[in-house]
Structure formats: C-alpha cells, structure tokens
Amino acid sequence: MDNYQVNRIKEASYGHSIIPPCQAACPLHMEIGEYVDLVAQGKVMEALQVIRDGNPFPSICAYVCTHPCEDACRRSQVDEPIAIRALKRFAVEFGGDRMIELEAVTTQSEKVAVVGSGPAGLACAYYLRKLGYPVTIFEAYSEPGGMLRVGIPQYRLPREVVDTEVQRLTHMGVEIKTNTRVVSLDLLFDMAYKAVFITVGAHQGLRMGIEGEDSPGVIDGATFLREVNLGLKPSLGDRVGVVGGGNVAIDAARAAVRLGAHKVSIIYRRSREEMPASPSEIEQALEEGIETMFLVTPIRVKRENGHLNVTCVKMELGEPDADGRRRPIPIKGSEFNTEFDTLITAIGQAPQLSEDFRLRIGRGSTIQVDPVTLTTNRAGVFAGGDAVTGPATVTQALASGRQAAFRIDDYLQHRYPLADTGEKKSSLGELSPKTIEMIKKIERLEPPFLPPEARVNEFTTVELIYDWQSAVNEARRCLRCGMGAEILFQDKCATCLTCLRVCPYHVPYIDDAGSIQIPAEQCQACGICVAECPAKAIVLRKPYDRRHIDEELEHALKSAAESKSKPLIIGFCCQYGLFGTGALASLWREGKAGIWIVPILCVAKLEEVHILRAFEMGAEGVFIAGCGEQCSRENTAFWVLQRVEKVRKVLAQIGLEPQRLQTFNLRIAEADAAEALDNFTEQIGGLYLNSIIKQEVRT
Amino acid sequence: MIVAEQKPVEEIRQVIAPYERVLLLGCGTCVTVCGAGGEHEVSFLHSALQVAQARSGDGIHSFLEYTVKRQCDFEFLDLLTDKVKEVDAILSLGCGIGVQVVAERFSDIPVLPGVNTSFMGMAKEWGVWDERCAAxxxxxxxxxxxxxxxxxxxxxxxxxxxxxxxxxxxxxxxxxxxxxxxxxxxxxxxxxxxxxxxxxxxxxxxVIPRPRRIVKKADVKVGKDNG
Structure with a gap:
C-alpha cells in the first residue's frame, strides 16, 4: 500500500469543503456527504469505495450502526433526516461489497497480538494488517466476532455478514485463534509479540442487587443473548420479563418473542422518553407485540411453584441527575406483585478482566487508558472498545480499533504520537428560518421492513433493502451541507448583487462593510450564483461547477472525435437519479450513433460557454435534459431556459438555427421523453443534411 | 452606474476582421455589474466568436481574455503592457470611457468597442436596467x-x-x-x-461646454515662503 492510501485512511479528506455535521458526528468520520451524493447519482460502486475508505466493515455498520449521523443531519430542521444508514446498506449490497477481496503484504517484522475479536479487535487487526504488521487475534469463544456474534441478535445482523468480514481478514493474513482465552500478557510478550491490543468487550451483566436475583429462572441479558446467538435455545416459558431500557434489553425481549414466549414485558424504571435504546428498535419491538411497564423496578424475586413471583415498586421522576436524565424515585407503598416464568436482567454490562493482566482499572471495571494514545499503564499494551468505554456502539468500537492500530504503529515505529485527529467538529450552525422555508419538503423514504407477523417466528433479517429508485430519491434529499458556494475571489467581486438576486434560498447578504457574504451554513449548493456571477468570482466548495462540467465535456468531445459518427449531438444531462433508469439511460447504453452525453450534477450549473463550446467543436445539435419538477433544488429550469435563450440569440447572429438547441424534461412520462428526443435527433439530422447541401452548392 | 450592452457578434466579427490576434478586454466595474463586459461576458463572447469562426470556416483569429479592475484608470492598465505586445488589436468590453482610456494608454494599437454604452442607470431587478441620469x-x-x-x-x-x-x-x-x-x-x-x-x-x-472637466485640486504654489 502506498503512502497516499495510508494517508487517506488516516486523515479523511474532504477537499475544500467544510465538515458537515453528519461526518463530524460519525465516530469514524466517514465521508457521508460524499457517498450519499454518489448514491444520488446512481454511482453505487463509487459510493461503496468511499464507504470502504472510511470504514473497515461497512457491511456490518450497514446493519447495526446507531447512525448518530442521522441525529446530526440538518435536513431534520426542514423535514426528516436523510436515511443514511439504509443508504449505506444499499450501497454495500448493490455496490458488490461481497465481491471485494482484500490483500495485504507483510512489510513489518513486529508481531502484534489483539486480545478479543469484537469490532474493535477486528478493526485494529484490519488496519495493522494494511500497515504491514503480522497480526494474531485471540478469541476466548469458539467463534470470532465478539459482541457482533454473541451480543447482537441475528435478525439485526445476519451471521454470514460477520463470517464474510472475518474471512476477508483471514485472507489478508490475520491469524485468528479461537477458543483461546488469554490469561497472561507476559506470556504474549514471551511469544515475541511486540504490542498487545486489549479489546475484550463488556460481557459481564451487572447485578441488580435485589433479593432472589440468583434464583433459577433469572438470567442476565448478555448471557441470555450469548446463549441464543451461539445456537442454544434456552427454555423461557410463556411469560418473560426483561429489566432495563437499553438496546440489550430490547434485543433480549425481541429474541424472547422469537423463541416462542407469549407475553414479553419490558420493565423500565423511567419512561419511554428516557430509554437509551434506539427509538427505531423500540418501535419495532412494540410492533412485535412486546409490552412495556414504565416507571417500575423489581425489588424482590421469589421462586414459587416453578414460577417467579416478582415484587415491583412504582417510580416517579425527580430532578435530572449528572447525565441529564431525570432520576427515578420509588413511590412509597406502591409495591405490587407480578408473575413471570423467566426474568432477564439487562441493566448494564462491564468488562471481565484477568487480574494477571495487571492493568489499571477505572470506573465500572473498565481499563484506564490515555484517550489519545490508547496506552495503558503497561508499556506496549493498548486497550479499546467496550473494555475501555463500557457498553457502546459498534461504530465507536470500530473507531477505537482504528485509532489503536495507528497508535500501535506510532509506538512500534518509535514515532511521537500524532496529534489526535479523532475529534472533529462541524462549524455549520443551524439553517435560518427563511432558508428552511425555501427548501423543498421531500418525504423521507424508509427501506421496507418485514411485517411484524412474519418476523416474530424466526431470526431472519427484519429490514429489507431499498430498491434502486427509492435509494436514489432518498439520497437526493441531501442538502449537501458544507459543499456550497463561496466568493473565492473577493478582489474580483464587483458587489453587483447578482448572487443575492438569483439565490432561491435568500442566502447571500450584504454585511455592515457593504461586502457580499454567502454563509456556508445556509447555502444549498445549487450553483445558480456560480453560473450567473458576472465576475466569475464564486465557486462551489466541492468543484461540481464549471470545473467539473469542463472536464466532462472535454472527455465527451474527445470520445466523439474518435468515433466520427455524424451528426454529432451533445446532451448535457442531469446525473442525479437518472443514470439507472429512463430514456436517457437507454440512450447511454445503446450509444446511439452520434449522441454523446455529458453528465452534469444539476443542469442549473451549466453555463452558456459550455453549450457554445459544444457547437464550436462541431456539435450539430445540443440538448439539455433536466429532471424538471423532480429536482430537489429550486428554480433550476428557469435558469436553464435563461441561458438557452441567450445562446440561441447568439446562434442566430452566427447563422445557426436556434432550434439546434433544445431542452428536455426527462421526468415527464418516459415514452414522451424518448419520443421528444427522437424528434430532436431527426430534426438535427435534417439540419445537418441541409448544411452539407449548402456547402456543396457553395463549392 | 454606467449601463452598456454587448454588441451583436456579427458586428464584432466585422470590426475585428483585419486583426489576427485580439485581446478581449473586460472591465471589472460598471459593465461587470450590468452584465455586459465582465469576466463572464468576456468568456461568453470568446466562446461565441470561436463558434462563429469554427462554423463559418473562415476564422483566422486567436483570442486572449483578460479583465482589469477598471479600464478608466491608467494605473490598472499597466498590467496589460506585456499582453498588448502579443496582440494586433484590443476589443474593449468597457464602456466608451474605457475604450478611450485604453486607446490613450496604448497609442500604437487599435482599440475597438465591444459594447454599446447606453446610459447611466440602475438595476430594476435581475436582468433589467433602467436609465436614471443624463449627466x-x-x-x-x-x-x-x-x-x-x-x-x-x-x-x-x-x-x-x-x-x-x-x-x-x-x-x-x-x-x-x-x-x-x-x-x-x-x-x-x-x-x-x-x-x-x-x-x-x-x-x-x-453652462455645459464640452468636453467637460472638473478640477478639484486647488492651484497652489509650494515655495520657500509657502508650506
């Protein structure tokens, strides 16, 4: 792997753009805007490449990521956030992630041991391998994957997905020793490992500390899920109570339903608003018939006649505590009894660490590390994942594993640790109300789900994948935060106010000094001002403007010159959403003689000079195909027509028929669009013939 | 602000016909604001002339594009000294003042107008200009x-x-x-x-003897007893 790639993994680059909130919120700081935009263009393989650049196991995240990016998405100020995780899943499935094979070459001599094969361990091994180190993973259980395998139920993450990623790692040369519990780190160093990454997870269920907790029929959530996930079918009886409000509690409850329990109740001491579990998981659990007992906590368990008699107390919410959630307080005299066959306790988990590791332990039995270098109190020993943070998300674990790999590399290469690049902040603030008002409201498209009645009987995956059109449409909702316009050449700006007058979103304004400002946090990157600026002082932060169109146009003209098919027709076509379907795609695929498509990222960015350039290079006809009212931006068709009129006027002055330049709306009924295009082609053919005859007559 | 309008391409082609190498010279002030001769319009005209040349098959011209901050001040034109040596004529997209100042600054080269200077006025809205003052x-x-x-x-x-x-x-x-x-x-x-x-x-x-001149500086003498 060359340096460029290493750098690319280390420091995710976002060109000239400002980091959008989604990317800042992602623990892996993936280039979300980038891949969502590629999906919107129908470029799924390219989208997958971007995803893979920022994430070692995208297929896993595509299923289980808790998507903090969606919580940060500024589209939620307009209507609803972009369905980023579902789009990632679409890219992973349709982009051919399964086909990708990874290779790695050993270029370093220092062996590294990874203790634990959960997401953090796997990620660490992946990046260390890419950096050329020989890596061995030690796993105590019979199968690698850690929580991915023993914590997360199959209906959320199919086992084949984990298997594929593990196989890929093995293919890269990572050695995985299962059924191997590491009891002493000294032994590892004796075995010539130069660095060790401890990532044993947090598998030990916390105790409630109530009477009767050790009765048969009471089981902790982590152990229960592990048994289920390793293929055992614990007998639960009819009535199951699950204590807790986190994701493990929800997972346990949903697994219990699938194991045949008739009545499953979640017992949580606060109310639904305070539940730490992901809202969509809660929603799905309720759909599956799971009941809830809010503001209730068990205080005593008694086993009688093969059942559990559970005494509970009702709670009320008091003042907010240290983490901002309202503290539950027992209501005196509100005790009541209820019966279960099984009680699953899922109130938290902690790491289980061998004392022989001689690691400094902190709050909640977690390993104490330096947050920047992930070093522990022992030289050469690094730690990460749930073992350090306590139960957290898969994506956080992956990020921690990646960080560990690069810090271990620093350590082994005797480099001073690089400044921590983990923290990323987005400087983009809120959208202003007048911008929000102008943004087209487009409903969020969710991927389809199995109906609840189909999913409660088995452990098959609940969430299905988008179809092509839905994914593209959903991706097009992205506001492209941080990719917007900026006045790059302040000295050229004549303060003519064109940008202020043409912006559909009322973004540019005049500051106190009388200069024009285009605030990045409001700009919707439609590109109209870029094309209209009479001083050419504005560019888009992401070069989707004239710079991109110039490149695409020259490319098409070059191919056209080689093919020599006549008459040459250049079509500037919106790339968003159209690649996979429609009249245009068939044109593209069939490669109709003489028609060359220049894909552009919204026709509003097309400038008169591009059209003229096509005519200069011998095009007999030029058409511009936009997506009409389907466009997620405002006013685009108006500006296309303005520019077309201007060019037609000049064509007439030059002696070319203005009808050589046409516009099409490819979102009208597809047959109509195809017909209109055929008519145009025919017309241009006629004009071309005429001009040849005229030329003959002249000579 | 001075408002101007680009001349039709055919007229421009006629005036530049005798000259092989032509500098298309934009102005970054009034004609930029009124969309007649800023950098954007210079590019547009350049493209249009290229199309005309390519389609008619009788083109011999080569064009250079440049836009100065303001054509009506000699100092801004100093930047053009080297470029002017490479061309046979300058087509100024500045107002009538710009054309004359460029001509005055570069006395050995023909300077041709690319716009019709129309009036002094204001932008009523995007793309619409109205006359307001006759000076x-x-x-x-x-x-x-x-x-x-x-x-x-x-x-x-x-x-x-x-x-x-x-x-x-x-x-x-x-x-x-x-x-x-x-x-x-x-x-x-x-x-x-x-x-x-x-x-x-x-x-x-x-009261309007043409050409008019305004002298703001006072006629003073600096000498031994003065200043």
Whole structure:
C-alpha cells in the first residue's frame, strides 16, 4: 500500500469543503456527504469505495450502526433526516461489497497480538494488517466476532455478514485463534509479540442487587443473548420479563418473542422518553407485540411453584441527575406483585478482566487508558472498545480499533504520537428560518421492513433493502451541507448583487462593510450564483461547477472525435437519479450513433460557454435534459431556459438555427421523453443534411 | 452606474476582421455589474466568436481574455503592457470611457468597442436596467421630488405633464410611467405640491461646454515662503 492510501485512511479528506455535521458526528468520520451524493447519482460502486475508505466493515455498520449521523443531519430542521444508514446498506449490497477481496503484504517484522475479536479487535487487526504488521487475534469463544456474534441478535445482523468480514481478514493474513482465552500478557510478550491490543468487550451483566436475583429462572441479558446467538435455545416459558431500557434489553425481549414466549414485558424504571435504546428498535419491538411497564423496578424475586413471583415498586421522576436524565424515585407503598416464568436482567454490562493482566482499572471495571494514545499503564499494551468505554456502539468500537492500530504503529515505529485527529467538529450552525422555508419538503423514504407477523417466528433479517429508485430519491434529499458556494475571489467581486438576486434560498447578504457574504451554513449548493456571477468570482466548495462540467465535456468531445459518427449531438444531462433508469439511460447504453452525453450534477450549473463550446467543436445539435419538477433544488429550469435563450440569440447572429438547441424534461412520462428526443435527433439530422447541401452548392 | 450592452457578434466579427490576434478586454466595474463586459461576458463572447469562426470556416483569429479592475484608470492598465505586445488589436468590453482610456494608454494599437454604452442607470431587478441620469450638469432633482424629468420624461420637459399623459403612462410608450405623474404623486406625499405650481424657465445649455472637466485640486504654489 502506498503512502497516499495510508494517508487517506488516516486523515479523511474532504477537499475544500467544510465538515458537515453528519461526518463530524460519525465516530469514524466517514465521508457521508460524499457517498450519499454518489448514491444520488446512481454511482453505487463509487459510493461503496468511499464507504470502504472510511470504514473497515461497512457491511456490518450497514446493519447495526446507531447512525448518530442521522441525529446530526440538518435536513431534520426542514423535514426528516436523510436515511443514511439504509443508504449505506444499499450501497454495500448493490455496490458488490461481497465481491471485494482484500490483500495485504507483510512489510513489518513486529508481531502484534489483539486480545478479543469484537469490532474493535477486528478493526485494529484490519488496519495493522494494511500497515504491514503480522497480526494474531485471540478469541476466548469458539467463534470470532465478539459482541457482533454473541451480543447482537441475528435478525439485526445476519451471521454470514460477520463470517464474510472475518474471512476477508483471514485472507489478508490475520491469524485468528479461537477458543483461546488469554490469561497472561507476559506470556504474549514471551511469544515475541511486540504490542498487545486489549479489546475484550463488556460481557459481564451487572447485578441488580435485589433479593432472589440468583434464583433459577433469572438470567442476565448478555448471557441470555450469548446463549441464543451461539445456537442454544434456552427454555423461557410463556411469560418473560426483561429489566432495563437499553438496546440489550430490547434485543433480549425481541429474541424472547422469537423463541416462542407469549407475553414479553419490558420493565423500565423511567419512561419511554428516557430509554437509551434506539427509538427505531423500540418501535419495532412494540410492533412485535412486546409490552412495556414504565416507571417500575423489581425489588424482590421469589421462586414459587416453578414460577417467579416478582415484587415491583412504582417510580416517579425527580430532578435530572449528572447525565441529564431525570432520576427515578420509588413511590412509597406502591409495591405490587407480578408473575413471570423467566426474568432477564439487562441493566448494564462491564468488562471481565484477568487480574494477571495487571492493568489499571477505572470506573465500572473498565481499563484506564490515555484517550489519545490508547496506552495503558503497561508499556506496549493498548486497550479499546467496550473494555475501555463500557457498553457502546459498534461504530465507536470500530473507531477505537482504528485509532489503536495507528497508535500501535506510532509506538512500534518509535514515532511521537500524532496529534489526535479523532475529534472533529462541524462549524455549520443551524439553517435560518427563511432558508428552511425555501427548501423543498421531500418525504423521507424508509427501506421496507418485514411485517411484524412474519418476523416474530424466526431470526431472519427484519429490514429489507431499498430498491434502486427509492435509494436514489432518498439520497437526493441531501442538502449537501458544507459543499456550497463561496466568493473565492473577493478582489474580483464587483458587489453587483447578482448572487443575492438569483439565490432561491435568500442566502447571500450584504454585511455592515457593504461586502457580499454567502454563509456556508445556509447555502444549498445549487450553483445558480456560480453560473450567473458576472465576475466569475464564486465557486462551489466541492468543484461540481464549471470545473467539473469542463472536464466532462472535454472527455465527451474527445470520445466523439474518435468515433466520427455524424451528426454529432451533445446532451448535457442531469446525473442525479437518472443514470439507472429512463430514456436517457437507454440512450447511454445503446450509444446511439452520434449522441454523446455529458453528465452534469444539476443542469442549473451549466453555463452558456459550455453549450457554445459544444457547437464550436462541431456539435450539430445540443440538448439539455433536466429532471424538471423532480429536482430537489429550486428554480433550476428557469435558469436553464435563461441561458438557452441567450445562446440561441447568439446562434442566430452566427447563422445557426436556434432550434439546434433544445431542452428536455426527462421526468415527464418516459415514452414522451424518448419520443421528444427522437424528434430532436431527426430534426438535427435534417439540419445537418441541409448544411452539407449548402456547402456543396457553395463549392 | 454606467449601463452598456454587448454588441451583436456579427458586428464584432466585422470590426475585428483585419486583426489576427485580439485581446478581449473586460472591465471589472460598471459593465461587470450590468452584465455586459465582465469576466463572464468576456468568456461568453470568446466562446461565441470561436463558434462563429469554427462554423463559418473562415476564422483566422486567436483570442486572449483578460479583465482589469477598471479600464478608466491608467494605473490598472499597466498590467496589460506585456499582453498588448502579443496582440494586433484590443476589443474593449468597457464602456466608451474605457475604450478611450485604453486607446490613450496604448497609442500604437487599435482599440475597438465591444459594447454599446447606453446610459447611466440602475438595476430594476435581475436582468433589467433602467436609465436614471443624463449627466446634464445642472441637477434639478430638488424641485422634482427626486425624480428626473430630463431622463425619465420622453420629452425631457421641465414643466410637465404634457397632454400626452394617460392613466399615468406616457403616450410614447404605454408601458412607461409618465415621469411628471410620478413627480406629482411624490410631491403630494411630501406635501410640496406648491413646487408643481412654479414655472421652471428653460435650462441654459451654455453652462455645459464640452468636453467637460472638473478640477478639484486647488492651484497652489509650494515655495520657500509657502508650506
């Protein structure tokens, strides 16, 4: 792997753009805007490449990521956030992630041991391998994957997905020793490992500390899920109570339903608003018939006649505590009894660490590390994942594993640790109300789900994948935060106010000094001002403007010159959403003689000079195909027509028929669009013939 | 602001016909603002000339593009010294002033106009410009409620309205407001209708000897006893 790639993994680059909130919120700081935009263009393989650049196991995240990016998405100020995780899943499935094979070459001599094969361990091994180190993973259980395998139920993450990623790692040369519990780190160093990454997870269920907790029929959530996930079918009886409000509690409850329990109740001491579990998981659990007992906590368990008699107390919410959630307080005299066959306790988990590791332990039995270098109190020993943070998300674990790999590399290469690049902040603030008002409201498209009645009987995956059109449409909702316009050449700006007058979103304004400002946090990157600026002082932060169109146009003209098919027709076509379907795609695929498509990222960015350039290079006809009212931006068709009129006027002055330049709306009924295009082609053919005859007559 | 309009491509092709290498010179001030001769329009014209040349098959020109901050000041034109040596003519997309200043600065090379300098005015909205001032040198706007009858009345009369006003519009153009009706209404709002009742004598055009010059600097002598 060359340096460029290493750098690319280390420091995710976002060109000239400002980091959008989604990317800042992602623990892996993936280039979300980038891949969502590629999906919107129908470029799924390219989208997958971007995803893979920022994430070692995208297929896993595509299923289980808790998507903090969606919580940060500024589209939620307009209507609803972009369905980023579902789009990632679409890219992973349709982009051919399964086909990708990874290779790695050993270029370093220092062996590294990874203790634990959960997401953090796997990620660490992946990046260390890419950096050329020989890596061995030690796993105590019979199968690698850690929580991915023993914590997360199959209906959320199919086992084949984990298997594929593990196989890929093995293919890269990572050695995985299962059924191997590491009891002493000294032994590892004796075995010539130069660095060790401890990532044993947090598998030990916390105790409630109530009477009767050790009765048969009471089981902790982590152990229960592990048994289920390793293929055992614990007998639960009819009535199951699950204590807790986190994701493990929800997972346990949903697994219990699938194991045949008739009545499953979640017992949580606060109310639904305070539940730490992901809202969509809660929603799905309720759909599956799971009941809830809010503001209730068990205080005593008694086993009688093969059942559990559970005494509970009702709670009320008091003042907010240290983490901002309202503290539950027992209501005196509100005790009541209820019966279960099984009680699953899922109130938290902690790491289980061998004392022989001689690691400094902190709050909640977690390993104490330096947050920047992930070093522990022992030289050469690094730690990460749930073992350090306590139960957290898969994506956080992956990020921690990646960080560990690069810090271990620093350590082994005797480099001073690089400044921590983990923290990323987005400087983009809120959208202003007048911008929000102008943004087209487009409903969020969710991927389809199995109906609840189909999913409660088995452990098959609940969430299905988008179809092509839905994914593209959903991706097009992205506001492209941080990719917007900026006045790059302040000295050229004549303060003519064109940008202020043409912006559909009322973004540019005049500051106190009388200069024009285009605030990045409001700009919707439609590109109209870029094309209209009479001083050419504005560019888009992401070069989707004239710079991109110039490149695409020259490319098409070059191919056209080689093919020599006549008459040459250049079509500037919106790339968003159209690649996979429609009249245009068939044109593209069939490669109709003489028609060359220049894909552009919204026709509003097309400038008169591009059209003229096509005519200069011998095009007999030029058409511009936009997506009409389907466009997620405002006013685009108006500006296309303005520019077309201007060019037609000049064509007439030059002696070319203005009808050589046409516009099409490819979102009208597809047959109509195809017909209109055929008519145009025919017309241009006629004009071309005429001009040849005229030329003959002249000579 | 000076408002101009780009000349038709055919006319421009005729004036540049004798010259092989042509510098298309934009101006970054008034003609940029009115969309006639800024960097964007220079590129547009360049492309249009290339198309014309390619399609007619009789093109021999090569073009250079450049836009200066302001053509009407010698100092900005100094940046062009090297470029001018490489061309046979300059097509200035500046206003009539720009063309003349460029011509004065570069005395050995033909300087041709690429725009028609039209008037002094304002942007009414995007893409629409209106005339507002005729630079008559004898401003009467204090008497006419800030609305200039010289430019905005077709006849330019000082004592209006004339008999051709109808429903607030001018007889010369039904879409054009009658300037004197506008003046009347605004004076009414300002409660200064008495200004309508006065007679304004014809203006003395002898106060405008052309070409005009304004000298702001005082004629002073710095010497031993002075300063």
């Amino acid at each position: 008559c040198g004898d401003c009467r706007l204090a008497d006419t409620a800030g609305i200039c009858p010289i430019t905005r009345c077709t006849k330019g009369i000082l004592n209006g309205p004339c008999a051709g006003t109808k429903n607030g519009k001018c007889e010369a153009n039904k879409d054009m407001d009658c300037a004197w009706i506008l003046i009347y209404k605004r004076l009414e709002r300002l409660q200064q209708l008495e200004k309508m009742r006065r007679y304004y004598p014809p203006r003395n055009f002898r």
